[in-house]
Amino acid sequence: MYKLTSVFPDTEKFGLTNQMRRAAVSIASNVAEGYGRATRGEYLQFLGHARGSGSEVETQIVIAKELGFGSKDQLRKAKSYAMKLGEC
Template identity: 60%
Template sequence: MTQGYRDFVVWQQAMDVAVETYRLTSSFPKEEMFGLTSQMRRAAVSIASNIAEGEGRKSKNEFSHFLGIALGSKSELETQLILSERVNLLKTTDTEPIKKSLDDIGKMLTALRRKIGSQKNLE
């Protein structure tokens, strides 16, 4: 039995990234709670959420659109991770694994969008 978006490896990895983002930002100073902490957590959650929402719409056009939003959130989180390194909130050794996961997620999202686009053209 398929479970929709939960069957997508990209959604599963995006969920792992969200959990890791929460872990990494838990050590941020309290004054960042409504700044970088909040921004990073929202961006991380947005990746998996947009995959789920797009698939749930049951429209290839809308799914592709929401995958594009997920790609944007992925780039946003990458930028915030780099900023966190530059302002000495995180070490590169802490961010490298999550940035690698984000690279993989980006490739999977792009491939999925292409696949959906080719299916739209066949209908």
């Protein structure tokens, strides 16, 4: 996500760029936090949060594409990664 958003316009630094980076980091962070929890139920809850962040990223990629940000190849790869996360 950082590579993809590094080519976004500077005007998006505190907008879409920030949102996409935070959501992407949130995915891994929620998986890790859930793994560190005491019960299976808590773990599953955090996996749900991670899946939600993955959906957020997917939507933001669509927005970036519509705005003409990033290359088609980068956007396609990022969307593919985000969709794989949704399958977990």
